[in-house]
Amino acid sequence: MADGTRSRVRRRRLAAGRDRLSALPDDLLHHTITYLPVTEAIATAALSSSWRHIWRSYPLVLKDADIPEPARDALVPRVLAEHPGSFRSVILYDCRLASLNRELPGWPRLLVDKRTQQLLLAHPHRNLPAPPPSTVNQPDAARLLPADILRSGSLQDLSLDFWTFSADLCRRADINLPQLRILTLTRVVISDQDLECLIAVCPVLESLGLGLTLNNAKHVRLRSKSLRCALVVDGRSKDGEFTVVDTPLLQRLYLLQQFKGVALAVRIACAPKLRVLGYLDTRTHKLQIGDSVIRPDTMASARTVVPTVEILALAVNLGISGEVKMLASFLRCFPNVETLHIESAPHYPSVTASEPSGEHHARFYQEVSQVDCLRSHAKKLVIHDFRGDQNEFEFVKFIAMNAQELQSLLVVVSDQEILSSADKVNEIKEELQCVQFPTGISAVLHELPKAAVVYRLKRAADLxxxxPFEC
Incomplete structure (x- = not known):
């Protein structure tokens, strides 16, 4: 039935006082059913003859989480096969290869042919242990990513979780993702060289998310002429390296480390538009700018600064002298920072009892006193995970005395034990109120539980x- 005929039928029904919902325009009806679970969206065809075409005539939106568990194995392949396409969004959090290969052979090619725009494939890994590090370059047939997925001319957003990439990826001349703007790789097995090749075949890539684990490339080298945002969640249990080699448009580098005792070398070689950076951790991150390795005694020079960074986030134990010295060195590398986030880190079990811990605060903070960004540029400072330790209060006092351009200081308490104690919260408030700021401001206390990692990453990816570090 032609669109004009359908509209006339709907108007007649509306005039007769029946089926008012069907009188809505097709595009609005389709927009409405995309919010329904796919089983209910398909069932709308039974409402009336004028609804029969709606689900099939518009791009598919499929989420396997909307399908009841017993029916998922059979229904996912059936929906993919019966919908004529194109596919707007296919989200398979439980991508069951056995049932897909059995019920719909060639399903990866189908996703390409139906011009899928958004694709998430998460391999069900609850019963599959990760392969040992010695097999990192050996394909795992049980979760080997089908090569056709990487030959899509329509994909704009691709997320892959718990897959193994073919060991000869960089030798495949037909791998190409010309429209891909967002790429997220989590718990994948891929070599250093193949990861570089994968990024290289995404010429318009804007956002890259890497969930690095034990089986990931150890030395990640980032080259992209289009990339604007890179998110790195490092969950590896061994030391690694992340290098920004050549990213002329990169604006944001967001780092989140899960194993705090593991060292990650972070090297910034070429990122002329980098504006947002963090969290750099004074305990575990080994920062290198160009050819210069940043050490506790490193002073600012043309070879050791990134002048474009305006928002910086650092993690530091304010009671450990070595970390405060490294904090000062990190800050010297970013002379034009206007918004500074400090995550107040607790002691690691590995910190020895002989480490100075808040006994000589004045000497500690002399290391920071000559830092340009604190003295002359920082307008906003946020101290996260504040616990009310004496060294934290001494740092606040130091900031009050030395940050000449400061317009806002926010102290965030997130610890649930502290938040549950009104006396402790009031004690922190009272001590902060005693701090005098020459600029006329006062420290503001926020009581806010720490956000989940997924929420933090979502904010970080939104340019x-x-x-992205703001509460």
Missing amino acids: TIND
């Missing part, structure tokens, strides 16, 4: 959010 419309000016400051």
Whole structure:
């Protein structure tokens, strides 16, 4: 039935006082059913003859989480096969290869042919242990990513979780993702060289998310002429390296480390538009700018600064002298920072009892006193995970005395034990109120539980959010 005929039928029904919902325009009806689970969206065809075409005539939106568990194995392949396409979004959090290969042979090619725009494939890994590090370059047939997925001319957003990439990826001349803007790789097995090749075949890539684990490339080298945002969640249990080699448009580098005792070398070689950076951890990150390795005694020079960074986030134990010295060195590398986030880190079990821990605060903070960004540029400072330790209060006092351009200081308490104690919270408030700021401001206390990692990463990937570290 032609669109004009369908519209006339709907108007007649509306005039007769029946089926008012069907009188809505097709595009609005389709927009509505995309919010329904796919089983209910398909069932709308039974409402009336004028609804029969709606689900099949618009791009498919499929989420396997919307399908009841007993029916999932059979229904996912059936939906993919019966919908004529194109596919707007296919989200398979439980991508069952056995049932897909059995019920719908060639399903990866189908996703390409139906011009899928958004694709998430998460391999069910609850019963599959990760392969040992010695097999990192050996394909795991049980979860080997089908090569056709990487030959899509329509994909704009691709997320892969718990897959093994073919060991000859970089030798495949037909791998190409010309429209891909967002790429997220989590718990994948891929070599250093193949990861570089994969990024290289995405010429318009804007956002890259890497969930690095034991089986990932150890030396990640980032080259991209289009990339604007890189998110790195490092969950490896061994030391690694992340290098920004050549990223002329990169604006945001967001780092989140899960194993705090593991060292990660972070090297920034070429990122002329880098504006947002963090969290750099004074305990575990080994920062290198160009050819210069940043050490506790490193002073600012043309070879050791990134002048474009305006928003910086650092993690530091404010009671450990070595970490405060490294904090000062990190800060010297970013002389034009206007918004500074400090995550107050607790002691690691590995910190020895002989380490100075808050006994000589004045001497500690002399290391920071000559840092340009603190003295002359920083307008906003946020101290996260504040616990009310004496060394934290001494740092606040130091900031009050030395940050000449400061316009806002926010102290965030997130620890649930502290938040549950009104006396402890009031004690922190009272001590902060005693701190005098020459600029006329006062420290503001926020009581806010720490956000989940997924929420933090979502904010970090959204370039419309000016400051991804903001509470």
